[in-house]
Amino acid sequence: MIIMALDHTRDFFHYDAFVHDPLNLLYSPTDLFLTRWITHFCAPTFIFLTGISAYLYGLKYTKNELSKFLFTRGLWLILLELTVVHFAWLFANRNNAVILQVIWAIGVSMVFLSFISRLPYMVILVAGLAIILLHNLTDNVHFADNTGLNDIWTLLHVEGVLNLGSAIKVIVLYPILPYLGLISLGYTFGKVFAPGTELSKRKKAILWTGLSCIAVFILIRYTNLYGDPHPWEYQIRTRYTILSFINCNKYPVSLLFALMTLGPAILCLYLLESMDNVLVKILVNVGKVPMFYYILHLYLIHCAAFFTGTTNKFHLWAVYLVWFGVVLVLYFPCVWYGKYKSAHPEKRWLSYL
Numbered sequence: 638m639i640i641m642a643l644d645h646t647r648d649f650f651h652y653d654a655f656v657h658d659p660l661n662l663l664y665s666p667t668d669l670f671l672t673r674w675i676t677h678f679c680a681p682t683f684i685f686l687t688g689i690s691a692y693l694y695g696l697k698y699t700k701n702e703l704s705k706f707l708f709t710r711g712l713w714l715i716l717l718e719l720t721v722v723h724f725a726w727l728f729a730n731r732n733n734a735v736i737l738q739v740i741w742a743i744g745v746s747m748v749f750l751s752f753i754s755r756l757p758y759m760v761i762l763v764a765g766l767a768i769i770l771l772h773n774l775t776d777n778v779h780f781a782d783n784t785g786l787n788d789i790w791t792l793l794h795v796e797g798v799l800n801l802g803s804a805i806k807v808i809v810l811y812p813i814l815p816y817l818g819l820i821s822l823g824y825t826f827g828k829v830f831a832p833g834t835e836l837s838k839r840k841k842a843i844l845w846t847g848l849s850c851i852a853v854f855i856l857i858r859y860t861n862l863y864g865d866p867h868p869w870e871y872q873i874r875t876r877y878t879i880l881s882f883i884n885c886n887k888y889p890v891s892l893l894f895a896l897m898t899l900g901p902a903i904l905c906l907y908l909l910e911s912m913d914n915v916l917v918k919i920l921v922n923v924g925k926v927p928m929f930y931y932i933l934h935l936y937l938i939h940c941a942a943f944f945t946g947t948t949n950k951f952h953l954w955a956v957y958l959v960w961f962g963v964v965l966v967l968y969f970p971c972v973w974y975g976k977y978k979s980a981h982p983e984k985r986w987l988s989y990l
Contacts, residue, residue, distance in 0.1 A: 638923055639964050642934050644676035646960040649942040650951045660884055662877055669953055670880055677887055680739045681895055682902040683927075684746050684816050688823020691750055693830060700755055707751035713989050714744030717932075725935035728943065734806045737792075740931070742811040746820040749813075753821065762825040768818030773892050776866045796888035812889035819895060843907040850900030854893055858882060864892040923968065925975040928990050934967055 648654050659665050659673035695703040718740040726736065753761055775794060780787035783800070791797040793814040799807040828834070829842045859882075861868040869881040885894035909917060923930055941959070942948040951959065978987045 638679070638927060638930055639920070640676055641679040641931075642938070642963055642967075643957075643960045644673065644679070645935065645938055646963060647672060647953075647956050649938050649948060650956050650959050651953060652950055654949050662872065662880060662884070667876060667880065670884075672953060672956075674880075674883065677885075677894065678898045678902055680742065680811070680816075680887075681819055681890060681898045683739065684743055684819045685823035685826070685899060685902065687743060687747065688750065688820040688825075689827040689830060691747070691754065691820075692824045692827025695754065696831060703754055704751045707747045707754065710989065711744040711747030711749075711751065714740050714747065714928075717928075718744065721932055722935065725932065725939060728939065733804055734808055736808045736810060738810050742813050742816045745813045746816045749817045750820050750824060754824065758825060758828070761821050765818045765821030765825060769815060769822065769892060769895055772814055772818065772889075773864055773866070794889050810888060815890035815895060819890070819899075840907060840910065843903055843910075847900050847903035847907060850896045850903065854896035854900060857896075858885075858893050864896075865894065866891065919968065922972050922975055926971050926978065926990075929974050930967060930971055932990075933970065934963060937963055937966065 647659075653659075653669075657664050659669045662670070665673075691703065691707060694706065698706070718738065719735060722738070722740050723736060727734075753764065756764075772794065778790070778794075780790050788799050791799055791809050792812060794812050795809070796812060797809055799809065801807060826846070829839045857864045858869065865885050867884070867886055869878075869884070872878045872881055883897060885891055885897055887894055909920075938959075941963070981987060
């Protein structure tokens with residue numbers, strides 16, 4: 638979540654934001670490329686961890702209660718995306734455009750999980766693996782414009798624009814199909830965090846899963862045969878060849894993008910579980926209130942750029958300074974809200990923010 642704020646700070650403050658693609662190797666310097674690339678870890682990790690959390694929640698409640706919770710929470714997130722989050726990005730409904738981003742993807746994934754969580758564990762695991770491993774087989778599937786099939790396919794697997802009549806445009810930045818696979822895999826991975834799992838077995842499972850994801854990513858990516866619509870290429874300089882190798886497709890999430898991001902993210906779970914220091918406590922304080930932080934950080938960044946008149950004027954080093962300031966300012970309300978939620982478990986509505 639803290640890394641995510643870096644990307645959004647860049648959106649509002651970097652002089653080149655929305656002008657050139659920071660992942661374009663013909664244009665971007667290494668530091669700008671990596672500033673954008675490191676934030677790729679956010680969305681897949683969010684949804685994978687959502688699946689883990691859902692599994693752990695289900696250990697305390699019945700299947701019906703879990704399903705109801707996921708369904709209502711998912712609809713709530715979709716509503717937030719279309720209202721509070723939408724306004725945070727634009728401060729106005731420009732061109733009557735509705736933008737479907739990460740909160741929408743998480744919300745739809747939770748609604749999906751509310752249904753399949755009733756299925757046997759192995760069915761959910763196989764379904765999740767099948768979606769992630771096979772969905773790139775459909776990269777060349779297209780339908781005629783302005784048809785119902787094309788609209789559905791855009792929501793599922795193609796970054797694009799839907800026209801709802803002549804008045805409203807729906808910009809689909811986060812096609813949801815791969816995220817349905819990720820939340821399913823996260824849900825099944827939650828089993829290793831169950832209270833009855835021995836610490837040594839859990840850490841071994843986490844370690845080998847993370848390492849396996851990275852190894853499979855390197856192997857498949859090197860072949861350039863499958864898993865991503867954009868093959869890597871040798872560049873004039875070695876470092877740019879490496880950047881080309883790790884420049885995988887996010888919209889929609891490709892198989893290789895998922896492996897590249899989840900492998901290190903899962904290894905972080907392995908490294909952080911036994912750590913107890915000041916940094917971990919700081920991260921936990923922010924992580925306890927994810928939606929509160931998400932909404933607050935968007936409004937803080939946008940307001941800072943809007944009211945100071947500094948929108949898209951800074952060099953990258955200044956963007957990092959602003960980012961640090963944003964995270965520092967947000968930390969204190971996050972601590973306060975986390976304590977307030979813990980002190981008032983009777984207020985069920987607090988679980989929705």
